[in-house]
Amino acid sequence: MKVVITGGGTGGHLSVAKAFLEECFKNGLECIFIGSNAGQDRIYFENNHYFIQKYFLKTCGVVNQKGIGKIRSLWHHFSAFYEVLGILRKEKINFVFSVGGYSAAPAAFAAIVLKIPLIIHEQNAQIGRLNTLLKPYAKLFFSSYLDTSPTKFYPINQAFFQTARIRHRVINVLFMGGSQGARTINNFALSVAEDMKARGIRIYHQCGKRDFERVYKEYQSLKLKLMVFEDGDNLEGDFDICLFKFSQQMPEIFRICDFALSRAGASSLWELCANGLPSLFIPYPYAASNHQYFNAKFLENKNLGFLCEEKNLFDEVLWDILGYLEEEKISQISKELQQQCSSNATENILQIILKNI
Template identity: 30%
Template sequence: MKIIVSGGGTGGHIYPALTLIRTLEKKVDRLEVLYVGTHAGLEADIIPKEGIPFATVDLQGFKRSLSPENILRAARAIKGVGKAMGIVKKFQPDVVIGTGGYVCGPVLMAAGLLGIPSLIQEQNVIPGITNKILAKFVDRIATGYQEASKHFPAGKVEFTGNPIRAEVMAPRQEGDYEAFDLLPGRKTILVSGGSRGARSINRAMVDVLKHYAGRRDVQILHATGKGEYEDIMSRLRAAGVDLEKACNLQVVPYLYNMPQAMSIADLAVFRAGATGLAELTAKGIPAILIPYPYAAENHQEHNARAVEKAGAARVILNKDISPELLIETIDDLLEDQGTLRKMAAASRSLGRPQAADTIAEMILELARNRQ
């Protein structure tokens, strides 16, 4: 079986694609994969390191305002469709899969024009413009949220949940706390603004960390993002926070073993990207969500509100974040264990740990129908 997978720009599009590829590898004896992205996107770094053949289409997304630059980008888009046609014709896939980002457009359109079955995976509550357009061309659509399904043709769409890495579901191990120099028996708060960090969250966390420093019942693991780490460490020193003396605070630039960190988390402070939320809910972790305000179509707030509506999270808008509000919200949840347990149960009810298997079966069905 041969597949083309396309998704790029952010980890939120790339990692679900990788999860689907790894899931299909377990189900298919001989799977040939070609990943199509852009040379400038994050995928150009990640995909070759995964040992997956990689091809590029020169393409840029359009600016939201009228500008001469958009004319140049439109010309590149037309050229990109031509190159994508060449890639698809040469590889001759059985199915083409898109997981988001503007690079999917020409690749999936080429598949449609060539009569090759295709599927898109929409991660967010509010679909991006690329996937809304592609819905007319593709055969199947897998949505990460039930609320997203109403934006697509009923005969094509299926609510599956978002695919997550298998290691996310690994049970807690004896050494998981020790891996982060933390202790079992304390309520553990996991804080992350995503792989690049979130300045608003990080700066509010300086006073939050100071407030909880030295507590014996609470501990915090805070990933700042590599670009923010030195600034936050400087601010902590200026605030008089001694991380070594506190013993219950761990501040790191990046968590390479996020699934292991999630295994010990009792509460998370996160942005509201689709992949992060899929992993939190699969683990049943209550959350304080601070949506990134500049995401396309404000989709992070819509994601966060869906989780909040289910009773699994509290939402603080980025414009409202402050150390005082964050401390108040954390204290409120930690002091009310009944509410925290209900939020954990609600989170778990939203989780779709089987999503990758479900979507993989949809892909295999498309391949079988073509044959």
């Protein structure tokens, strides 16, 4: 059986694609990737040997383009669509699995035209424009936020389950703004660092590569015990701040921490859930359709997460939350977060697909 996995652009989309690829490979399915030569698609998959073939097409986003830029982008998608028609016919594909993002458009529309079953996984609570358009034509539509989804569990790297635990008190706090960092979260961490020290709380801070030098210098001026962490170093020791650009050891960092301040991209949100790590979500305000806000709102409505928009982020917000998280509350939230996830999610998704095509 041959499968096309398509879509990407950002880590949130691509992490789902990677999880699904690994499950397909484990079950003996042959997988082909169709994505874009822009975004992070090539970075994620160019050297991945689980795919029997990879196509990185000349496409880019349409929504944020204007004038000639939008016309050019649509033309690239139209050209890629015709290229994908040939690929799907030649390879005799059994189904197309789309994780969304602009790079999914050519293969998704080609699947519809050729009457190949189209399966969609929507990562966000606010359905993207492309998936809104494609949803009526999809054989199956998976979402962790819709009651109509065949399963609501989100595909998550197994390592976040393996390092999960129930939290009982807040000793270590994680600040993270995604792989690129977030200046607002970085500034907030700097503003509360001395008070955190006074409260006996240690900071783990993923600041991103672009803002590292500035954040590093500002921490030094606070005269706190600062450790710069790189993968392979000891994560525990005599320090007040553990600062790093990005790390492949995030599951282990999650394990150490008791509370997190984070953006609300879908993959980060569900990884925090799987690990049982209570969090204050600070959505990126310029995300498409404000989807990060609605992701975080989904957990807030269940009383399993805290939500604060950037414009309302003040020190008192954090202190009030930490005061609320007395032992009984934090343990309850930590336990119930883990119940929102399943380590068998990707396996279940694949089995549902195979039963329905």
